[in-house]
Amino acid sequence: MTARPSLIAFRLFGVRLRVDPTWLILAFLVAWSLAYGVFPQLYEGLPVAAYWLMALIAVIGLSLSIIIHEFAHTLVGRAFGMPINQISLFLFGGAAELEEEPDSPKTELLMAIAGPVVSVILGALLLWLAALMGGAAEAETPGPPLAAVVHYLGLLNIVLAVFNMLPAFPLDGGRVFRAILWMAGGDRYAATRTATRGGRIFAVLLMALGGFAALSGALVAGLWWVLIGTFLFGASGAAWRDVQARRFLAGVKVRELMVTDVDAAGAEMSVADFVERLLYPRHHRLFPVLDGERVIGAVSESQVKKLPRQIWAATPVRAIMAAPSVAGSAAPDDDAATALTRLARSPYGGLLVTDNGRLAGLLTFKDVSDYLRVRTLLEG
Numbered sequence: 001m002t003a004r005p006s007l008i009a010f011r012l013f014g015v016r017l018r019v020d021p022t023w024l025i026l027a028f029l030v031a032w033s034l035a036y037g038v039f040p041q042l043y044e045g046l047p048v049a050a051y052w053l054m055a056l057i058a059v060i061g062l063s064l065s066i067i068i069h070e071f072a073h074t075l076v077g078r079a080f081g082m083p084i085n086q087i088s089l090f091l092f093g094g095a096a097e098l099e100e101e102p103d104s105p106k107t108e109l110l111m112a113i114a115g116p117v118v119s120v121i122l123g124a125l126l127l128w129l130a131a132l133m134g135g136a137a138e139a140e141t142p143g144p145p146l147a148a149v150v151h152y153l154g155l156l157n158i159v160l161a162v163f164n165m166l167p168a169f170p171l172d173g174g175r176v177f178r179a180i181l182w183m184a185g186g187d188r189y190a191a192t193r194t195a196t197r198g199g200r201i202f203a204v205l206l207m208a209l210g211g212f213a214a215l216s217g218a219l220v221a222g223l224w225w226v227l228i229g230t231f232l233f234g235a236s237g238a239a240w241r242d243v244q245a246r247r248f249l250a251g252v253k254v255r256e257l258m259v260t261d262v263d264a265a266g267a268e269m270s271v272a273d274f275v276e277r278l279l280y281p282r283h284h285r286l287f288p289v290l291d292g293e294r295v296i297g298a299v300s301e302s303q304v305k306k307l308p309r310q311i312w313a314a315t316p317v318r319a320i321m322a323a324p325s326v327a328g329s330a331a332p333d334d335d336a337a338t339a340l341t342r343l344a345r346s347p348y349g350g351l352l353v354t355d356n357g358r359l360a361g362l363l364t365f366k367d368v369s370d371y372l373r374v375r376t377l378l379e380g
């Protein structure tokens with residue numbers, strides 16, 4: 001697991017909920033546009049602090065709305081046996097992080113549609129609640145300022161649902177689109193190709209619209225659309241490459257891609273020796289640590305860097321190594337496609353390949369991507 005920094009992280013219903021530091025940027029932009037733009041227009045003459053308080057409530061409500069949306073995906077996914085262990089709030093909203101892609105179009109369809117459906121229901125409930133509170137400021141008899149906040153949150157949930165239903169993979173609508181194509185044609189690969197193309201087309205449209213908006217005066221909003229478009233473009237490209245990779249790796253075992261000529265460090269070797277004899281001459285990113293023939297850990301430049309240089313000579317490698325479970329490991333007969341998921345999360349760009357505790361080899365990201373590059377060149 002790559003440990004990404006989180007502002008807040010806690011578990012809820014067995015799911016890790018984390019707030020990425022980049023979420024603050026989105027939260028601030030939303031609060032700022034509400035406190036200086038939307039709310040003062042609706043209610044003139046309130047103190048500035050009142051607008052900021054309204055904006056703060058709206059941002060907390062927005063965070064909860066996104067969490068509820070992602071929980072809908074997560075709970076439906078889990079009901080179909082999908083391992084989803086983490087929900088993140090980040091710069092562009094939220095994401096329920098899939099450990100692997102759904103293996104049937106029905107699972108994908110239901111899981112993808114659950115989020116927008118829940119957002120629409122939540123949005124309708126909030127709009128109804130706002131009406132009960134006396135209505136938003138546009139109403140003939142405006143309700144209290146809190147009604148405007150609730151009304152705004154209701155609209156935001158509807159917008160969230162509509163935006164997510166754009167047929168742009170990996171947005172929810174793009175997943176629904178892929179599931180329908182997959183059901184109709186029975187070919188997940190072809191369905192993904194079409195859906196991710198849709199994703200890139202929408203991404204370019206968003207960027208163009210954003211650029212146009214920025215030039216015609218809506219600078220912040222326009223640049224925001226450009227950023228979202230860029231993110232979507234990257235994400236759908238990555239989703240397509242992932243499916244392609246899995247297709248090429250089908251039937252391939254870890255043993256066929258691993259390197260077996262591995263330089264390993266001894267557990268009792270000093271860090272100074274390790275640096276001189278292995279790290280500098282070989283400059284790999286990951287070295288297995290052996291105790292006799294058994295693999296007991298892995299060591300990389302990042303652990304050496306944390307250790308003050310004066311104690312390199314007196315510290316054994318054993319004292320700074322990462323446990324195999326932290327570095328990530330695989331067995332020679334594991335499917336390469338399954339190992340790829342673990343590899344993508346490995347903090348050192350490689351997995352220890354062990355056979356009953358003994359070192360069999362290393363599976364590095366570089367070797368797998370070289371293999372995929374050649375396959376794509378000749379067959380892709």
Ligand SMILES: [Zn+2]
Nearest residue numbers: 115116164172
């Ligand atoms: Zn969603």
